[in-house]
Amino acid sequence: MSITDYIELIFTDYTLRTITLGTAVLGAICGMLGSFAVLRKQSLLGDAISHAALPGIAIAFLVTGTKNGNVLLVGALISGLVGAFWIRGITRNTHLKSDTALGIILSVFFGFGMLLLTFIQKQPNANQAGLDKYLFGQAATLMEKDVMMMSIVMGICLIVLFVFWKEFKLLLFDADYTKTLGFNIQFLDILITSFIVLAIVLGLQTVGVVLMSAMLLAPAAAARQWTNSLGMMVFLAAIFGAFSGVFGTWISASSNHLSTGPVIVLVASVFVLFSFVFSPSRGLLFREIRFIQNRNDLELHKTLTFMYHIAMDHENRSHPHAIKILNNFHGFSRKSLRKLENKDWVKVEGQMWSLTEKGYYEAENLYNQLNQNQDD
Amino acid sequence: MTNAQIEIQLVASLVAIACAIPGTFLVLRKMALISDAISHSILPGIVIGFFLTHDLNSPWLIIFAALFGVITVVLVEFIQKTGLVKEDTAIGLVFPALFSIGVIMIAKNANDVHLDVDAVLLGELAFTPFDRLIMNEVDLGPKSLWVVGSILMMTLILLITFFKELKLSTFDVGLSSALGFSPVVIHYGLMTVASVTTVGAFDSVGAILVVALMIAPAATAYLLTDNLKKMIVLAILFGVFSAISGYWMAHFLDASIAGSMTTVLGILFLLVYLLAPNRGLFSVLYRQKQQRIEVSMLTFLLHLSNHNEEEERHVNHLREHINWQKVQAQSVLDLALKNNMISIDNEVVSLTRKGKEFTAEAIDYILDDKKAAIETMKSRFFLFRG
Numbered sequence: 001m002s003i004t005d006y007i008e009l010i011f012t013d014y015t016l017r018t019i020t021l022g023t024a025v026l027g028a029i030c031g032m033l034g035s036f037a038v039l040r041k042q043s044l045l046g047d048a049i050s051h052a053a054l055p056g057i058a059i060a061f062l063v064t065g066t067k068n069g070n071v072l073l074v075g076a077l078i079s080g081l082v083g084a085f086w087i088r089g090i091t092r093n094t095h096l097k098s099d100t101a102l103g104i105i106l107s108v109f110f111g112f113g114m115l116l117l118t119f120i121q122k123q124p125n126a127n128q129a130g131l132d133k134y135l136f137g138q139a140a141t142l143m144e145k146d147v148m149m150m151s152i153v154m155g156i157c158l159i160v161l162f163v164f165w166k167e168f169k170l171l172l173f174d175a176d177y178t179k180t181l182g183f184n185i186q187f188l189d190i191l192i193t194s195f196i197v198l199a200i201v202l203g204l205q206t207v208g209v210v211l212m213s214a215m216l217l218a219p220a221a222a223a224r225q226w227t228n229s230l231g232m233m234v235f236l237a238a239i240f241g242a243f244s245g246v247f248g249t250w251i252s253a254s255s256n257h258l259s260t261g262p263v264i265v266l267v268a269s270v271f272v273l274f275s276f277v278f279s280p281s282r283g284l285l286f287r288e289i290r291f292i293q294n295r296n297d298l299e300l301h302k303t304l305t306f307m308y309h310i311a312m313d314h315e316n317r318s319h320p321h322a323i324k325i326l327n328n329f330h331g332f333s334r335k336s337l338r339k340l341e342n343k344d345w346v347k348v349e350g351q352m353w354s355l356t357e358k359g360y361y362e363a364e365n366l367y368n369q370l371n372q373n374q375d376d
Numbered sequence: 377m378t379n380a381q382i383e384i385q386l387v388a389s390l391v392a393i394a395c396a397i398p399g400t401f402l403v404l405r406k407m408a409l410i411s412d413a414i415s416h417s418i419l420p421g422i423v424i425g426f427f428l429t430h431d432l433n434s435p436w437l438i439i440f441a442a443l444f445g446v447i448t449v450v451l452v453e454f455i456q457k458t459g460l461v462k463e464d465t466a467i468g469l470v471f472p473a474l475f476s477i478g479v480i481m482i483a484k485n486a487n488d489v490h491l492d493v494d495a496v497l498l499g500e501l502a503f504t505p506f507d508r509l510i511m512n513e514v515d516l517g518p519k520s521l522w523v524v525g526s527i528l529m530m531t532l533i534l535l536i537t538f539f540k541e542l543k544l545s546t547f548d549v550g551l552s553s554a555l556g557f558s559p560v561v562i563h564y565g566l567m568t569v570a571s572v573t574t575v576g577a578f579d580s581v582g583a584i585l586v587v588a589l590m591i592a593p594a595a596t597a598y599l600l601t602d603n604l605k606k607m608i609v610l611a612i613l614f615g616v617f618s619a620i621s622g623y624w625m626a627h628f629l630d631a632s633i634a635g636s637m638t639t640v641l642g643i644l645f646l647l648v649y650l651l652a653p654n655r656g657l658f659s660v661l662y663r664q665k666q667q668r669i670e671v672s673m674l675t676f677l678l679h680l681s682n683h684n685e686e687e688e689r690h691v692n693h694l695r696e697h698i699n700w701q702k703v704q705a706q707s708v709l710d711l712a713l714k715n716n717m718i719s720i721d722n723e724v725v726s727l728t729r730k731g732k733e734f735t736a737e738a739i740d741y742i743l744d745d746k747k748a749a750i751e752t753m754k755s756r757f758f759l760f761r762g
Contacts, residue, residue, distance in 0.1 A: 043465040044409055051584070090649065093660050096403075099464070100595045103408040104645060107588030111638020114584070118632035136479070210416060214472030221461050221469060257483045262476030269473040276460055284458060 006250045015140070016253060022142040023245030023264060025150040026203050029157060031219035031241030033199045035234045036192055038220040039172050044099070045084065045193075047213035048106040050200050052083025054113025054209065057134055058120060069146065073201055076134075080197040083109050088193075110209070137208025139249065139260035150202055157195055161234070168192065169230055207261035218268035219244060225279035244268035296336075301366055303336050304345065308363035311355045318360075320352035380505040385623050387504050387521050388637065391577045392589050392615030394528040397535055398570040399590030400608050403598060404546050405566075409464070411590045413452065413471035414445040414571045415583040419478030421445070422575075427485070438523075438575050445571020446564070448474065501623075501633040504580050520580040527576040531569055535608075538562070543604055585634040589615055592641040599652045614644055666761055670754065672708045674738060677717060680727050681735040689725045714760045730757070 010017050037045055053076035060075025061067065083105045090101035133141060161168070170178045171188050179185050196216070203212050223236035248264030277285050303326070311317050323337070337353065340346040345359030355363070402408050421444030425437035448470055455466035509516045516522070535542070545552040545562045553559050570590070578586045597610035622637030629636065650657050683689055695705045709725075712718045717731035727735065734757045741750055754761075 038461070038465055041462055041464060043462065043468045047409075047412070047468060089657070093657050094599060094649065094655050096595055096598060097406045097408075099406050099408040100403050100591060100598075103412055103587060103591035104595055104642075106412060107584055108592060108638055108642035108645065110584045111588050111635050112642060113635075115626075115629070115631050115635030115639050118635060119629055122630050210475055211472050213468050214476075217465055217468040218472075221465050225460060258480060259483050262479040262483075265472050265476040266480070269469065269476075272469055276455075276458065282460055284460075 003250065006253065009253075016249075018144055018147055019139050019142050019253075019260070020246055020249045022147045022150060023139060023206060023249050023260065024242040025147060025154055025245075026199075026206055027215065027219065027241030027243070027245035027264070027268075028238040029150065029154045029199045029241070030203060030215040031223070031237030031239070032154075032157060032161070032234050033192075033196050034216035034218075034220035034241070035223065035230070035237045036168065036172065037196055037216055038224065039230075039233075040192075042098075042196075043217050044102050044213065045087070045196065046200055046216035048087060048102040049080045049084055049197050050204060050209045050212035051106040051113075052109035053077070053080040053201055053204060054110050054134065055079050055116055056082075056113075057204075058113050058116035062116065062120060069205070070149075072134075073204075076201045076204060077198060079109065080201055081194065084193050084197050133208075134204050135209055136259070137204065137206050137211065137261040139206045139252075139264075142206060146205070153198060153202060157199075160191065160195065164188065164191065165231075172230065207264060211261045211265045214265040214268060215241070215244075218265070218272050222268070222271040222275040225275040225282050228281075240268070240271050244271060300336050300339060304340065304359065304363045305367055307346070307353070307355055308360065308367055311360060311363075318347070318354045318356065320347075320349065320354040323348075323351050323353055326353075381623075381627075383505045383518050383521065384501055384633070385620050387518060387524060387580055388501055388619035388623060388633070389616045390521070390524045390528050391581055391586075392593070392619040392637075393612050394524060394531055394573050395577060395586060395589035396593045396611040396615040397531050397608060398566060398573055400594040400597070400604075400611050401542060401546055401566055402570060402590060403594040404604075404607075408591045408595075409467055410449065410452070410567070411570055411574060412587045413448055413467045414567075415574050415578060415586050417448040417471040417474035417478075418442070418444045418571065418575055419475050420481060423478050423481045427481075438572070438579075441575040442568065442572045444474065445574060446568055449564070449567045449571075501581055523576050524580065527573055531573065534565070534569060538565070542566070546604075581634045581637075585638055588638040588641050589618075592638075592645050593618070596641075596645045596648045599648050599655045614641070618644060669704070669707055669711060670761070672704060673711050673717075676708050676712065677727065677731055677735045678739070680718065680725060681732065681739075686724050691720065691723045691725060711760065715758055717757075733757075 010020055034046070037043055056075035056077065056079025057072045059079070060072050064071050087098070087101045087105050090096055090104070091098045167178070167183055167188055170183070171185055175185055200212050200216065203215055207215055219237040219241035220233070222240050223233045226236055227233050244264050244267045248267045249260055251267070252258040252260040252263040275283070277283055280286055306326070310321055311319070337346065337348065340359070341348050345356055345362055347354050347356055399411070402411055418441035421441035422437050425434065425440035429436050451470045452466045455461065455469065456463045461469070504518045504520045507519045509519045509522050541552065541557045541562055544555070545557060545559045549559050574586050577589070593611040593614035594607070596614050597607045600610060601607050618637050618640040622640045623633055625640065626633040626636040648656065653659060680689060687693060713720070716728055717734060718725050719728050737753060738750070741753065
């Protein structure tokens, strides 16, 4: 299915439109909130909480006996919050580190959830089928009301972000200072954590427990490479998240046997990979190019300084010298000589080089700078 | 107990021991979540192995899966070295991507193979007795017993051989590399053991339980001891206990064995987290409260020693002056009285001789900024603690 077919289908096909919208909105929320998680070094919180939500779903089903999505989501939300705050408790009150705390909550809650799910399966009257869709996610089960719900949450999220923007920003970059200014960091912390938990719970039925953490992380990690400004990062992450959702849905819709969740995650990973390599200021490619450039510049300057030393010992600055002399010096190469010639710093005639007036001043400048730096 | 029941408990206990050993080091090295990442990202390895051999029990599956475990570690480290994102983000980016690839590979070929994600991720201990190793028509017991048993043997041999190196590189990377042990080799060695254990174990117990068995017993043990050997032994004990009691819990509830083992681990952790003698939540909170009162008392005694005039030392005035809640003021007064630091005469508080000595010494310490010495001073002067 080509992209034009897909766009046409979005307008005509109800299911596809709902799924596309749903994954796009989900991607945007996750991108926005994920930026905060990444910057607060809580990247794996998403992983832990998405696992921790499972027993809540099972308990909600056991207590109410319904498969109503909203009831189950409330259960997931509650157990996700319990997990998140227990993680905080463990890292705060014991010497266990956050990775251990995350790992314990993740595995223990999930295991408990599995216990409950298998227990439910053995119940005679249970219409439990479909509960396990939370494990791996099924975007196809998205309905219009789910999308509505996600949009409402996104709206609330945006409002809260706007209202507390300054506080959040301050909290991210200097928590202690925020405290001394008299802001209630506990409240801010709880607020942002609760929203992250909410986003995760919303995403569970679309991409599933295991892949939820990537939804939260990948767009934010990609966005981080393009900007140093928080506002821009949140915005870009939302865009990346939304596009991952749309492209992922498109790819999985164009081919049989491709579940949407993993494809969305892979699309998001491609965004990350691309950003890692091609971002202008931080990307690996440009970093490598800059590195090579710097090295070449340095070589060139070294050669020039060396020439300057030789020239200084002669009355006539432009007295020609044999190229062979430069062989003693490792920085010399034909390429660097040609570059120097192009800059009009050196004149090469046959096997002899001589420093031009311009080259001499350039070198003198450089040499003086070097000396000054050493004196400092 | 039937034979099958004994076998299940035996396999579960062996898995618990095999996981607890590398788990202890992972927790100490702050790499606990690597086990989570490995347990997910070996999926494509298993799928490739399965496509090549079409046999879920082939050793190739374990080899490919372990390979992907190591690939995960290498990738995480590579991303981390670029400095573009923090370590935890690197983990969070790598394993979902690899896992997604695995899921897609399964889904693409789901028509002609019998492999599904649930089976790989969730595992079922109850089936282990049915899959037996039979050689020359002699029944040698469940296959997973042999798999897990040999992994455990390997882990034990490595642990005993490299115990010193492991210990050193865990607690002091700098020293260990200065002494000539390569921390990189130890690191990758440990990662390989962790990923082989994960692979070998999750065939019988599932991915999530492997993570639980690696992290939870070690973390629980870490709350109880600082000694590495004791920590390993305790972690093993917790693991085995949860394996056996988890099995019986599952038996009575008629539910997943892996799930109940994890639940037992969770309950154990919760109990220790709340009740551990020095590091449990209750004792931490109690100690914090004790210290608050003792600091308050010190402030109070210093205030007294600064004021000779009677009106400054009246009980009610002190409450207003230092602005304490009534209850706290009372407990501070009681503590000071019990310790013979003050005497109250006609509602006017004055320092006793002992109180004066104590404050004089305390001022010295505070001026010298030797805060650590306050604790020993407290034990010399105090009859009762706050």
